[in-house]
Amino acid sequence: MQTLFNEQVAFPNLKRLTITHLNNLEIIWHNKLFANSFCRLISLKVGNCEKLSTVFPCTDILGKVLKSLEVLSIYRCGSLEGVFEIAEFNVKQTHAVIDTKFKELNIEGLPRLKHVWNKDPQGTLTFHDLESVKVSYCGSLKNLFLASIGKNLLQLQKLHLYWCGVEEIVTMGEQEAGAIVSFEFPQVTSLKLEVLPRLQCFYPGKHMTRQCGKC
Template structure:
């Protein structure tokens, strides 16, 4: 359920019911619970009750500020502090010790994370969790992620950072004193609707081992971020890269980083109004590289990039043997793909609209883009 702005409770009370009775609700086959953007939701049921969901594997409760999600029996002192301010109407949804050990996916806000930091939980409480969503409902004064919490999720594979108000960086430049198990299995990183985020920090030396394991990286609505990294870095296992609605993004990465994308399969850039090229040629060592091989690249989608001039300004030969179709839509200033030779033996053509199945082909990728540019110029400046 989502965007039910007037919903206060999920199960309504009936007239004449005994207020002293504890009601039992059992949902034996419920495996996925998703509640988002319900500002008035305060409880499952407005009387004393037990909610049992023995099959629950994924629990995403996001932007429901009045809903108390967890209580804990692991730390009696912490439990007393929590329960002292909770009426029956605000009875927490679940007990930590009953739900957490089975979860594979979970969304946590800062309040939940604080509870888990200070309560004395067993080390293996979240051993099955591999998908974590983090969000801050209030402004975060620290401006960073809660790295001192992540060691509690040693098998984390996907981290989704969503609407974290006040978050200015993902990975700080100074290496943190973190547990050895932090992010050792991380393969997917999603950064979504982070209005204050200024830099990601992927280029820092202590972060490089995590970058080299990433398989999927997606940015969406991060308006202050200007580039994925400020210097060269390695993405040797990255398969999918997507950047959308990052209005200050001028380019994604440098030439040296581009060379590392040997396993990249799909690249999608959408509605980034400042981007002029995808890979910036500013590395002195480019002269030492005559060619780059992207043996798995199958899809490139460039959409609504009004300032994009080219994909890459260098002269190295690009080998994209499996690249068949490219989408170039609403990129009126794109003159060419690259300054060098492009070898795309399976290339079929370019789509100029996401909704169209028609392909434009003029010999090769560079020539096709040049012809599309000339056609665009001819439309706007007829003789």
Template sequence: MLKELTVKECDVLLNIFSPFLLGVFQRLEKLKVTDCASLEEVFQLQVQGLDIEETYEVHSQLREVNLVRLPKLKHVWTKHRKGNISFENLQDVFILECGSLKTLFPFSIAKALHQLERLRINRCGLEQIVSKSVEDSDEREICFAFNQLSFLRLWYLPNLTCLYPGMHRTTWPALKQLKISGCGRIKIFGHEESEIPHPLFVIEKV
């Protein structure tokens, strides 16, 4: 029945949720992880190359995630392909000073973020917000529908180049506040006929 979990200054911890604990914490709604010097993964979805989705089905109630000053964090979620594990109730994600984090969402999680309302990423090593799907091909266009997202802040992400590296479309019908600073490599606006690869917003759709 645990709904809120705070993990702070656990410097030996490598991951928070091993695969066998995901089902135990299905009712968790709020997670905050701060100042864990060795943490590499939050949700470990693979063990020795084996995908746990073949035997586990988890529909997380997690609504809020705060990850702060985790210098060795490489994955919030390890990549996974099937739909047995979902985090579709996420509403608020805040990431601060995670220098080793290159991507935030695996493709399989990002395509179901229909409830996400606030996304704030500050001072991280992020290169892409969503990692490339192993099932993706350049011929198949993908749509990310951020139908509830009203607040987006990308703050001092010097390595960020795109939302997603493959062919894709995005919809942001509820967006009210957009704050971007110190993200010199990302193209914020483009149009459908432009040669700008993977702009964050297509002008015709804004």
């Protein structure tokens, strides 16, 4: 399959990228990027790309683009099933942990979306700066956060879910099975859970929530 950007394309100073109405686009990036390409990308918007199946498909893309990306918006992509594909990511191979600057995630109208993160990053990717998450009209999405990510959202301020197939907000991972998990959201000021007919619980396992010192 042809990619929009291959290993010979470089945008070392690009800060904002919008991709819309490319009906034949299946893959945005090649699995290897040109050195320093997209290293300053702050905002990415992808919409109305009917054949696109994922946004970040592999290790090399995650390692380079997520170092600077702050805002990600994805809307009306009928075939998209996942956002962050981290199955290949292995900290033993890279010898590094990627601390992302990711702050805002907006997802709307992805009827086939099955997951935002397909696998536990096991500490190799962090999302400590995430402040706002808004997801709507994603009927196939069963959960929003992996437990390893949900435990570390200390900067989260807004969480909005609307018309989704979500059964649980945070899903249990292999490492959390049988353990008591602690969740803390000291910065949340806006929480909206609307029209979620399949929602059963916040987290399916044993857990506890903590309030901040000012509460």
